[in-house]
Amino acid sequence: MKIYTKKGDQGYTSLVGGTRVPKNNPLLHVYGTLDELNSFIGVLIAYQNYPFLTKIQQDLFKIGGLIATEPELRERHWKGLDPKVMTQQVEEEIDQISAQLEPLRSFILPQGSHAIAYAHVCRTICRRTERELIQLAQEDQQLQLSCSYINRLSDFFYILARYFHKIENIDVTNCILGD
Numbered sequence: 325m326k327i328y329t330k331k332g333d334q335g336y337t338s339l340v341g342g343t344r345v346p347k348n349n350p351l352l353h354v355y356g357t358l359d360e361l362n363s364f365i366g367v368l369i370a371y372q373n374y375p376f377l378t379k380i381q382q383d384l385f386k387i388g389g390l391i392a393t394e395p396e397l398r399e400r401h402w403k404g405l406d407p408k409v410m411t412q413q414v415e416e417e418i419d420q421i422s423a424q425l426e427p428l429r430s431f432i433l434p435q436g437s438h439a440i441a442y443a444h445v446c447r448t449i450c451r452r453t454e455r456e457l458i459q460l461a462q463e464d465q466q467l468q469l470s471c472s473y474i475n476r477l478s479d480f481f482y483i484l485a486r487y488f489h490k491i492e493n494i495d496v497t498n499c500i501l502g503d
Contacts, residue, residue: 335347335348337352339351339392339393339394340389340392340393340394340397340401341393341394341396341397342394343394350456350459350460351391351392351460353456354388354391354453354456354457354460355388355391355392357449357452357453357456358384358387358388358391358453359388360449361384361446361449361450361453362381362384362385362388364442364445364446364449365377365380365381365384365446366381367442368439368442368443368445368446371437371438371439371442372437372438372439372488372492374484374487376417379413380414380477380480383410383473386402386405387405387407387470387473387474389401389402390402390405390466390467390470391457391460391467391470395464395466398466407469407470407472407473408469408472410473411469411472411473411476414473414476414477414479414480415476417480418476418479418480418483421483421484421486421487422483424487424490425483425486425487425490428486432485432486432489432496434447434485436485436488436489436492436494436496437488437492437494439485439488439492440485440488440489440492440494443481443482443484443485443488444481444482444485446481447478447481447482447485448478450474450475450477450478450481451478453474454471454474454475454478457470457471457474458471
């Protein structure tokens, strides 16, 4: 089977269910940004593997699939998807990491090592995804719980960057926001 179909050459693609939409549709912006985030998580894993990151990648693919599915077909295709549970799992991971860190006394700059910098890139892509997703969620109630997941995920990447400072023994005082 060939990877190319030529069906998208005119600037349209299909949602799960068959509806053709223009490639600049807000739905595609969101799941394209989720794909970008997922790719950067792969880069982060290449520098510093943290096992929970693979679970996040799997969850992001599921949320992207949910977004790419016509609303009336979501229950059939994504019945077991529960963004509330996924959000709780991220919160638990944040709490586990945070328990190992000193209290935050200042903002830290996104620097120190490749892993730290990529964790911050993931955080900022989460924020962009959230901005794009909120617009869709205002019109689509089924997507509102995914907003909470993406919001919490950006917090996770901030805490993960701080954790990388610790395990890589990188002095955070060189990376704090100055006067």
